[in-house]
Amino acid sequence: MVRPRLILITYPAQGHINPTLQFSKRLAAAGADVTFLIPLSARRRMAMSSGREPDPETVAPNGSVVSFATFSVDGYDDGFKPGGDIKHYTSETMRCGAQAVSELVVSARNDGRPYSCLIYTLLLPWAGLTAEELGLPSVMLWIQPATVFDVYYYYFHGYGDIIRETMKRQASAASKTTLPELSLEFARGDLPSFMDEEDTFSFVISFFEEQFEVFKKMNRPRILVNTFDELEAEALRAVSDLSLIGIGPLIPSAFLDEKGPFDMSLFSGDIFRRSEDKYIEWLNSQPKAKVVYVSFGSLLDWPKQQMEEIARGLLTFGRPFLWVIREKVGNDNEKVENDKGDEELSCREELEKLGMIVPWCSQVEVLSSESLGCFVTHCGWNSTLESLALGVPMVAFPKWADQGTNAKLIEEVWKTGVRVKPNEDGIVQSEEIKRCLELVMGGSTENGVESGKAIMRRNAKKWKELARESVKEGGSSYKNLKAFVAEMIHEADRKSFLE
Numbered sequence: 001m002v003r004p005r006l007i008l009i010t011y012p013a014q015g016h017i018n019p020t021l022q023f024s025k026r027l028a029a030a031g032a033d034v035t036f037l038i039p040l041s042a043r044r045r046m047a048m049s050s051g052r053e054p055d056p057e058t059v060a061p062n063g064s065v066v067s068f069a070t071f072s073v074d075g076y077d078d079g080f081k082p083g084g085d086i087k088h089y090t091s092e093t094m095r096c097g098a099q100a101v102s103e104l105v106v107s108a109r110n111d112g113r114p115y116s117c118l119i120y121t122l123l124l125p126w127a128g129l130t131a132e133e134l135g136l137p138s139v140m141l142w143i144q145p146a147t148v149f150d151v152y153y154y155y156f157h158g159y160g161d162i163i164r165e166t167m168k169r170q171a172s173a174a175s176k177t178t179l180p181e182l183s184l185e186f187a188r189g190d191l192p193s194f195m196d197e198e199d200t201f202s203f204v205i206s207f208f209e210e211q212f213e214v215f216k217k218m219n220r221p222r223i224l225v226n227t228f229d230e231l232e233a234e235a236l237r238a239v240s241d242l243s244l245i246g247i248g249p250l251i252p253s254a255f256l257d258e259k260g261p262f263d264m265s266l267f268s269g270d271i272f273r274r275s276e277d278k279y280i281e282w283l284n285s286q287p288k289a290k291v292v293y294v295s296f297g298s299l300l301d302w303p304k305q306q307m308e309e310i311a312r313g314l315l316t317f318g319r320p321f322l323w324v325i326r327e328k329v330g331n332d333n334e335k336v337e338n339d340k341g342d343e344e345l346s347c348r349e350e351l352e353k354l355g356m357i358v359p360w361c362s363q364v365e366v367l368s369s370e371s372l373g374c375f376v377t378h379c380g381w382n383s384t385l386e387s388l389a390l391g392v393p394m395v396a397f398p399k400w401a402d403q404g405t406n407a408k409l410i411e412e413v414w415k416t417g418v419r420v421k422p423n424e425d426g427i428v429q430s431e432e433i434k435r436c437l438e439l440v441m442g443g444s445t446e447n448g449v450e451s452g453k454a455i456m457r458r459n460a461k462k463w464k465e466l467a468r469e470s471v472k473e474g475g476s477s478y479k480n481l482k483a484f485v486a487e488m489i490h491e492a493d494r495k496s497f498l499e
């Protein structure tokens with residue numbers, strides 16, 4: 001058997017690198033060698049934040065290897081500096097990334113160990129084009145829900161005007177869009193924010209547009225999706241001219257019951273920032289299902305006013321909490337000292353008597369703790385999947401990108417959480433935060449009728465079990481991934497036989 005070789009390339013943000021790293025391990029476990037290609041700046045950031053160089057190679061028990069390769073982006077090897085020219089950065093990353101892919105592919109062909117496929121994630125349509133130019137098969141790894149993929153698909157296939165109409169600020173709150181084959185009704189806040197023409201980041205939509213142009217050149221392209229069949233059965237089947245294949249949840253398998261050194265390797269809780277705080281010990285000292293975990297991912301910063309409301313909400317709710325407030329870090333990964341001094345929360349002392357504030361934590365470890373009762377999350381897809389796979393009910397507190405759609409799925413489809421309602425100025429007030437926390441963590445029965453809390457906990461347990469089933473031997477994602485790799489193995493064998 002010839003072991004197929006795959007290149008995996010991802011946008012260098014943590015929410016993109018995390019699932020892609022987990023995917024590289026799953027591919028290796030299924031019998032492929034993987035080259036993980038990232039910009040030098042991302043590799044440096046990993047080394048600096050964890051205090052050590054990530055291992056250049058990780059070997060799976062079956063002998064497959066995950067290795068890192070880097071490429072330099074002219075002028076940006078220390079990363080993109082705030083205030084820089086984002087368009088120039090993007091075009092340089094594209095130029096240097098495409099060149100790096102070509103060089104890897106050509107040199108592997110010359111060495112007689114050619115690559116079988118290029119796998120790339122969001123915002124990198126150029127990667128698909130480069131593979132096509134090189135005559136190399138390519139597959140996209142979609143790291144958001146299948147439902148979000150479908151919405152983008154429809155946006156570029158006849159429903160753009162309807163969606164833009166629904167997104168307009170003057171559209172009535174009741175104005176909703178339905179889309180083919182999806183049983184949901186989407187209001188403005190349920191649709192990806194980049195579709196809003198007034199959004200500051202609306203330019204991002206052009207990456208998705210280019211991606212769908214790449215798909216048009218392919219015959220029924222396959223898209224591997226970080227979800228699982230049971231979670232999004234309808235959405236995975238909604239679009240017939242593309243094939244969506246669930247291979248998730250892409251969280252470290254050590255947290256899905258399988259334990260072993262390989263399951264814990266390449267675990268981004270380690271290779272990104274590491275917090276020295278003793279939060280795991282603190283969590284273990286708390287009563288079961290009583291702690292509120294609050295975190296808004298790796299990118300999002302709320303304005304001071306919103307942070308104060310969250311703080312008041314937590315204080316009035318009165319239960320212990322673990323809150324991640326990320327320190328602002330510069331490109332050299334040094335803490336940026338707050339020169340204005342106005343960022344400090346007014347009630348920090350009171351907060352620290354009730355709970356714990358940390359600059360970072362190993363989120364999957366935290367979500368695995370028995371003391372957790374609820375996750376207040378921005379609904380980034382990784383956080384959402386991690387919470388589902390670890391059985392933690394949520395208060396959905398979305399801001400942008402796919403998060404509104406994810407919040408809708410949490411509240412209406414999977415029924416494992418409630419979504420906050422911002423006021424007219426877009427601020428979620430402390431009373432509203434307390435109301436949502438009470439719904440998720442409050443009393444257990446209401447006049448003998450099962451409470452919202454009990455329903456959410458029951459559903460959280462159900463999805464946790466289904467998530468685990470899906471990645472176990474014989475589970476849906478396990479089989480889908482095996483079939484994908486088996487095809488690559490077959491093709492690599494055939495080519496080597498012909499040579």
Ligand SMILES: O=c1ccn([C@@H]2O[C@H](COP(=O)(O)OP(=O)(O)O[C@H]3O[C@H](CO)[C@@H](O)[C@H](O)[C@H]3O)[C@@H](O)[C@H]2O)c(=O)[nH]1
Pocket residue numbers: 014015016018122143144268269295296297298299300324359360361362363364379380381382383384386400401402403
């Ligand atoms: O203290 C922390 C906070 C976060 N994380 C991890 O960081 C990742 C965060 O990913 P995600 O929840 O997806 O949030 P973002 O970092 O905001 O991700 C971006 O990318 C995602 C994937 O495309 C999108 O779904 C989000 O909307 C987008 O903001 C997760 O794996 C978390 O476990 C930690 O380990 N420790």
